[in-house]
Amino acid sequence: MTSTAGTAGTVDVVVVGGGAMGSAAAWQLARQRVQVVLLERFAAGHTNGASHGASRIFRLSYPDPVHIGLAREAGRLWRELEQHTGTRLLTVTGGVDHGDHPYLDELADGLAAAGVPHHWLTPQEATERWPGIRFDTRALFHPDSGRLHADRSVAALQAAAEKSGAVVLHSTPVTAIEVLSENAVLVHTDNGSYRARRVVVAVNAWASKLLGGLAPLPPLRVTQEQPAHFAARESEDGWPSLGHRFAEGSAAAGAFFGGIYGLATPGQGIKIGFHGVGPEVDPDHRDFTPEPAQLAALREYARQWLPGVDADVLVPISCTYTTTPDSNFVLDRHGPVVVATGFSGHGFKFAPAIGRVLADLAISGTRPDRRFAFARR
Template structure:
């Protein structure tokens, strides 16, 4: 089969890229190694945080673009994906001042709350410092989002094939590449490898990737102790061994709470999906101390992967005909449709995005 672009990886980023390419009238085939709805990567589950709260304009503008595209995708597919709940960050850290300054410079609504004001608004969370509230934050339904992206891509003409592992990518020239699978070979002008934790295995010899650290993260859904409480998406800088906490309500599942990027390193093809006992105990103790609105003894563990770069910025770059997307460092999901636009641009010879997303920075 010959197409304009082959997208490898049917998680959130690959699905968004296929949508962005197909809606421009390009012939696209999307190849995913696992079955639809699998839980082996970083795009599954019922909830992800959406926020504009970044200290720099690049990420804020990318999130704004993504928000508009999420709403467009909702209208296109008739699916509810993005729910605005407001978001709050707290903790004794200069990071909060940097977030506030970044939001102010970008004209994004935000304001400070005292600990008592924050606790009155969200009694399920304990505050001992001032809190930064950003009302435009919320949550995305992850599984529905990926399904909607693939549905929109398919409706625009993309061919989507699950359970089709790519065995290798063969570069023939600047504008020609062969993508090999066990069931056949696809010839294309460009290939977009949106495989995140599998990037080093698939394209490590084709592109100068930065070091990638792949970890098995283990948040948990805790049962709400008081069903009437309202919950924002939240972040808490705690310092020490675990650094930071994130959380949000996940309707039907509980209150999702997790440490950020401190799980054990793993091979994505050889994971046990089991929570590391010491970290699980620490997470439960955090819930007991800081989240009076949950039951720390009633929980369900979750398993997902982070693929983290040394500076926690994404890799969105091209080497010859090979476009690479990886290193989403636990904060990429909110940006999906905008990342798809960036990668589609790269596949169609547009200028590279911000230098922080290059292979070498």
């Protein structure tokens, strides 16, 4: 990288945002011998966004082949990343979805069409297998699901990117992005500016603020989500990743915001949360404090449905969701600006595959499925 007065350097691609998606993009670009620098606003291991913590669900359980295909690709790449960095990231625990929502049948149909292993369990069979969870309906088991260690995953992606030649810089806020032409951008920081052919902007909750009018983003809703770790009454071993969906309009759906997700976080307890129903926030002005009514509902859910946890012993967690109107991601390019945002609380599992998509967008302009475009169909 060549430095000049007032200029930090000239590279092929600048990646802005060192969470899971930006780090994955830097890895995928660097391994293709693209000269890349990754700029992260905060210090390594920060807790301001959506990529921190010790646990995220990994699953193939989607009703459509596009998401299943991305998850399969991501699973292969997570294993490759583990070998590349000598870090354990993905633990297979199996996953279970239950409840009286018809979406479970859509999941089963999608898994069957894609040839993903799964089978139904009766409430009694599910209870015998996971006595820490109460079941009153049939349950859909998918054995290939599990959990990812989020902090280690981000660190491994950055380590692999650096090993392949990327420059990774933390505590380097990007102050502005200036488009010069179809093949030239300036990325400004307090320490100088980077000139590049492409910029990949993967800042999620900060996308609207940083991009302004540089890309035709769909509406983005940023919320502060507030799951919690509940103390397990016995060992955390053996807990599956969990989805519980209530029928629309039911009393339970109203009380528990439509449904629940959960998984074990070794050493911290059983992580339980509502999906995408936290209060809207400015990502630069968060209080990291649970909303009292939702926290009370979370504890009540644990009392009613999770005999394997102590509903009175919990540690709240805070993270952000950046959600699009249809909950599909934004993975698209406008001129020299590649954008990754709107991961809607379910993106982490896909990170290395999304990194490949972003690399394709930056290098060749190859777009993924239309559902991820700026303008949805």
